[in-house]
Amino acid sequence: MKTLKPAYYDDFYCLADKCDYTCCMDWGIHLNPEEAARYRTLADGAYASYITEDERGARICFNEDGLCPMLTDNGLCSLVLKHGMDSISNICDDYPRFVTEYSNQQEYHLSNGCREVLSYFLKTPVPMRFAWGEAESFPRADKRDFSDRMMRARWDAVALMQLSELPIWIRVFILRKYALDSHDFSKDYDDVQKKYFRGDTILGIYQSLQAVPDNLSMKLSMLHQLITDFNESAKGKRAYRMHIEMLQDELARLVGGDVDEVMSSWDDFNSDMEKFRDFFEHFCVNYLYTHVEVICEQGMFADAMTVLMLELALIKGTLFLAWRHEGRKLSETRLLHISSYYARMIEHSIMVHIEFVRNNDSHPWFTDAGYLYLLR
């Protein structure tokens, strides 16, 4: 079977007990009937009490602290320690890896939700490289069928995202316009491609965006609302307590503080964020690569780009709060935690977020000005 992987794929390994994040926290891990039966019988049924079942099937009940009850104190899985890797569920075994199969080839993906995957984005030069290889077919691959047009469009989107000389927010903005055109099947795809790979098209979009004036109080109130609304359902969860709770005072200052002071610090923060430009390029390219099934389904590409914009706005807005909270400094650890926190929240239930975008397309967040306020 032909395989495609990001060049760093084979270097990745899970940090296990060395990970400061514990990726399965706050999850509800579903088990198929075979896995549930295995968990019930292992160690004479000692694990049976960790499983709950309802009309949606069996799943592991996480404890009040948001952790899997089978985790040991040092963050290892007791099931693996006692019974080996074959004993655990597919999702526990695979994550953060997953495989998509189409046209008799398999793509190997690594999720943006893993902080260790994101750490490769800090140490891997842009552009992200991909490598073809040959391997045995991965049996749990998600089998799909995509049109050639949308596959071309997806790889051209990767190339647009890798225009490293442009600021990230401009690239994402261009990508959304490109997504709308590329899944408009009344247009010839070659024409769409030519249009977006011409310097004057990119320059025209760039200049039109630069000409839109900022509205500072609107920008701050939109960021405040976005961060508040998206974290509402996470309140009380372990990851929220780890990453968001301590930023509440800074969040309140977005709307209740001195607008000029906050905005002048936003400018300083933006300059500081430049050092992570390559990180965010990799993050967005990996989003385009891993969400092939969403991007290549007709009609969802532009919505997937809107979801990416929201995700970036949440990450950037929350990093801004953290930067202020921590004396105008931003550690790489904070960057990894907050980026993987939102990736887990949004990308792991991407269809829910695409539905949200579709049902709220007149919301101010989803206008051109809204994108600019949130991302610029």
Ligand code: SF4
């Ligand atoms: S976040 Fe990544 S490195 Fe950490 S435990 Fe999960 S898979 Fe392993």
